[in-house]
Amino acid sequence: MTFLVIDIGNTRLKWGLYEQAHPESPLLHQGAVVLEDIDGLWESAWQHLPRPEGMLGCVVAGEAIKRRVEEHLNRWGLQPRWLVATPRAGGVNNGYDHPHRLGADRWAALVGARHEALTQGVARAAALVIMVGTAVTIDALDTQGNFLGGAIMPGFGLMLRALETGTAGLKVPMGTATDFPTNTSDALTSGGTDAIAGAVDRAYRRLARREGCDPLLLMSGGAAPKLLSLADELPVRFVDHLIFLGLLVLAAEQGLGRQTS
Ligand SMILES: Nc1ncnc2c1ncn2[C@@H]1O[C@H](COP(=O)(O)OP(=O)(O)O)[C@@H](O)[C@H]1O
Ligand SMILES: CC(C)(COP(=O)(O)O)[C@@H](O)C(=O)NCCC(=O)O
Ligand SMILES: [K+]
Numbered sequence: 001m002t003f004l005v006i007d008i009g010n011t012r013l014k015w016g017l018y019e020q021a022h023p024e025s026p027l028l029h030q031g032a033v034v035l036e037d038i039d040g041l042w043e044s045a046w047q048h049l050p051r052p053e054g055m056l057g058c059v060v061a062g063e064a065i066k067r068r069v070e071e072h073l074n075r076w077g078l079q080p081r082w083l084v085a086t087p088r089a090g091g092v093n094n095g096y097d098h099p100h101r102l103g104a105d106r107w108a109a110l111v112g113a114r115h116e117a118l119t120q121g122v123a124r125a126a127a128l129v130i131m132v133g134t135a136v137t138i139d140a141l142d143t144q145g146n147f148l149g150g151a152i153m154p155g156f157g158l159m160l161r162a163l164e165t166g167t168a169g170l171k172v173p174m175g176t177a178t179d180f181p182t183n184t185s186d187a188l189t190s191g192g193t194d195a196i197a198g199a200v201d202r203a204y205r206r207l208a209r210r211e212g213c214d215p216l217l218l219m220s221g222g223a224a225p226k227l228l229s230l231a232d233e234l235p236v237r238f239v240d241h242l243i244f245l246g247l248l249v250l251a252a253e254q255g256l257g258r259q260t261s
Helices: 034-046 063-077 102-121 156-166 184-209 224-232 244-251
Strands: 003-008 012-018 027-034 055-059 092-094 126-131 135-141 145-156 216-220 236-238
Touching: 003 034, 003 244, 012 034, 012 102, 012 135, 027 034, 034 063, 055 102, 055 156, 055 244, 092 102, 102 126, 102 216, 126 156, 126 184, 126 224, 126 244, 145 156, 145 184, 156 184, 156 244, 184 216, 184 224, 216 224, 216 244, 224 236
Parallel strands: 003 055, 092 145, 126 216, 216 236
Antiparallel strands: 003 012, 012 027, 126 135, 135 145
């Protein structure tokens, strides 16, 4: 069999085709498209895949996008299943005031992170989960797998666009992050990088203090490579497929391996 996982964010749809609905399953095929190109997803990629026997997805991009993807899934006769955050699943307790209002992508990433943390040994099982996409989220898991809460801030693109539209003098090309920027492009890129890195640093220290140990620091998302330099200061691990991993853990738990259409 094969099992499809989908992560639809506010910028891109990411998909992965796995051998089975299981966290240790091999990844067979994967791809990503920006939301503007979603209508071509069947012709460009999915029609060439072996038909998945089941799927689980998370979507934070809204109903219209979700329905367009469901039309593609229908061509396989595949019943769409979209994750909603719950009070407890995949070994994680959801501490959000209204658990179901937590973004499904954050929920999947937390479940994936908990799975990662446990495979590293209980002493280091607290984790900080950073997703760097359209927005940046910084979510904390304690040593027991309780999601304590987490912050949302604008991602690189949103920060730059806000500065561009809100000022007259900041319409410049992308720059490079440096310690002491000496031109507008570098100043903007450095500002965005420091804003995110500084927020991560604060959250990391806060969680370490609370849990009395060094948390696992996991970073994922399309723009995570822009924060590579953070590894000079913090023990950050870049993980490619944290959301896919969480979706597989949850799919296995829900017995979605063999869905009927
Ligand atoms: N081909 C690409 N098209 C658009 N953004 C890209 C691309 N490659 C990397 N990125 C970066 O990744 C970010 C989107 O990351 P992603 O995790 O897909 O976000 P989301 O889950 O919010 O859709 C963009 O803001 C951009 O910085
Ligand atoms: C925080 C998010 C906008 C992140 O979206 P992304 O950057 O992945 O496109 C998304 O997880 C969301 O809409 N969450 C719902 C609100 C919440 O989590 O509190
Ligand atoms: K995301």
